[in-house]
Amino acid sequence: MKRFFALAIVATMALPLFAADGAAIFKAKCAGCHGADGSKAIPAMGVKPLNTPDVKGKSEAALATVITKGQGKMKAQAVSDDEAKAVAGFVKALK
Ligand code: HEC
Structure with a gap:
């Protein structure tokens, strides 16, 4: 039980951080064009x-590859x- 709570706390703390990261990177490096x-x-x-x-609909890995290797x-x-992974996650969550 203790371990479950510890995991739940880590997960809830890590997720918004991860999302914020992708959003910040997108704003700084991608929003100019996109x-x-x-x-x-x-x-x-x-x-x-x-x-x-x-x-x-592309996988996070496929998007990350486009971002780090370029495309067209x-x-x-x-x-x-x-x-690249964080910002790929952000792209997948775009509205
Ligand atoms: C200088 C302008 C520019 C910047 C900066 C830029 N992009 Fe792009 N992006 C493009 C263009 C142009 C394309 C179309 C590429 C092609 O011909 O397929 C594209 C395509 C993409 C695609 C593929 C879309 C598809 O239809 O397959 C993704 C994903 C993407 N960009 C994400 C990003 C992310 C994330 C960043 C920031 C890290 C970023 N781009 C920064 C110009 C830019």
Whole structure:
């Protein structure tokens, strides 16, 4: 029982931190092109909205790879693997 509570506390503390991290990274490094809520489209640059079922349906790992390696017209972004995972989670949760 004690162990359960300890785990529950760690989980509830870690989750918002993780989410906040992804949000902060997105705001700092992605929002310029993708918009604060990921809905921006810049046809001239090839930017399409991220808050679509197609993008959000990709696995966190697949999104993290796009972010760290780049894809098409998006260059590889300067984030660590951990940051890429956090921001990929944020992208999946976009409304
Ligand atoms: C300089 C502008 C720019 C920045 C900064 C940028 N992106 Fe992109 N992003 C693009 C463009 C352009 C594309 C379209 C790439 C293509 O041709 O498939 C794209 C595509 C994507 C895709 C794939 C969407 C799909 O339809 O498959 C994801 C996911 C993504 N960006 C996430 C991010 C994240 C997360 C960040 C911040 C770490 C970021 N981007 C920063 C311009 C940018």
